[in-house]
Amino acid sequence: MSRLRLHILYSGRVQGVGFRYTVKALVRGFEVSGNVRNLPDGRVELVAEGMKEELEAFRRAIQDCEVGRFIRNEHAIWSEATGEFCGFEIVG
Numbered sequence: 171m172s173r174l175r176l177h178i179l180y181s182g183r184v185q186g187v188g189f190r191y192t193v194k195a196l197v198r199g200f201e202v203s204g205n206v207r208n209l210p211d212g213r214v215e216l217v218a219e220g221m222k223e224e225l226e227a228f229r230r231a232i233q234d235c236e237v238g239r240f241i242r243n244e245h246a247i248w249s250e251a252t253g254e255f256c257g258f259e260i261v262g
Contacts, residue, residue, distance in 0.1 A: 174221070174249070176229065177216070178229070179213050179244065180216065180241050187237055190208065194259075197258045199231070200220065201221070202225060202258065204216065205255065205260065219251040
């Protein structure tokens with residue numbers, strides 16, 4: 171089975187509420203790699219790679235956690251994994 175890349179742009183009140191740090195804590199329970207960062211326009215960008223089932227479960231965990239209530243919209247794009255990530259980091 172091939173690894174996939176999930177690129178999500180979250181909008182809403184997702185900056186200044188601990189969103190990135192919560193995502194970083196949540197990722198420990200999943201076999202995914204990637205990063206999360208704030209964007210200048212107020213959105214948060216998540217890029218994660220792993221098996222589809224792990225990525226979908228990670229995405230649901232974010233939606234269901236305490237900061238999930240601040241998400242107003244998420245725009246997700248699936249593609250082939252590039253293998254560029256080692257671990258999971260907060261960037262930017």
